[in-house]
Amino acid sequence: MAVVKSVSKAVRLIAGAAAMALVLVGLTATDAAAQRQRTxxxxxxxxxxxxxxxxxxxxxxxxxxxxxxxxxxxxxxxxxxQRTNACLTMSTDTLFATGSHNLRPGAQARLSQFFSTNGSTAFVVYGHTDPRGGFQYNMNLSENRARTVANVAIASGGRVAAVRGFGPMHPVASNSTAAGMAQNRRVEVMCVQ
Structure with a gap:
């Protein structure tokens, strides 16, 4: 009888170990499948x-x-x-009211016509101001005006590579006269060929 109990106990231990091995194999297979599907x-x-x-x-x-x-x-x-050249320089007085970055009536149509027929690969838009007003005010105004012109280029199907406002830092004329300051208030469009 003792022999039967020992054999029975050994069989149960082996069966338990086999069951545990099957459970571990199943868990490992599930983890491997989950790892393959992880996103x-x-x-x-x-x-x-x-x-x-x-x-x-x-x-x-x-x-x-x-x-x-x-x-x-x-x-x-x-x-x-790529070769770039200034393909458009417009006085901001014709595009914008004083202190504004909203386009004047008719300005958007002129800009759209230019951008849709130019044929350049991309455009770079620079905004400039005269020195009247605070430096940071002019930097923001020139950036906003350049961004407004760039948005017209994008709406016309053009690709804009960069937009930058220089404020009063790059004058093309003397700021000691009204005519010189008017020349310095401008938006330049560089055409990338």
């Missing part, structure tokens, strides 16, 4: 080429949290740059 959310990479205000290309990749940018270079190490 990392938020890892979407958006590659693009950014053209700086000088017309030089930079490769950019952005995943929404941080990004990476490097200059696009030829095999011999020279930067890949």
């Amino acid at each position: 990392i959310v938020g890892e979407r990479y958006v590659p693009t080429i950014w053209v700086d205000p000088d017309g030089c290309q930079h490769w950019v990749i952005d995943n929404g949290i941080e990004g990476y940018m490097t200059p696009n270079r030829t095999p011999d190490g020279r930067p890949v740059c």
Whole structure:
């Protein structure tokens, strides 16, 4: 009788160990399947080429949290740059009311006509002011005016590579006369060929 009890106990131990092994194998298989199906959310990479205000290309990749940018270079190490030239300079007096970045009536139609028929690869838009008013005020005003013109370019099917407001920092005429200040209040559009 003692022999039967020992054999019975041994069989139960072996059966229990086998059952435990089956459970562990099942759990491992489930974990492996889950690992194969795991999706990392938020890892979407958006590659693009950014053209700086000088017309030089930079490769950019952005995943929404941080990004990476490097200059696009030829095999011999020279930067890949496109030719840019000022293809439009307009007095802001004809585009905007004093102190405003809202376009005057008719200005949007003239700008749209220019951007839709120009044929450039991209545009870079610069805003400038005269020195009247505070420095930061003029920086913001020139940036907002440049952005308004850039929005017209985008709405007309153009690609805008950069928008920048320089305020009074790059005058083309003397600010000691009213005529000189009027020349300095301008929006320049650089055309990337």
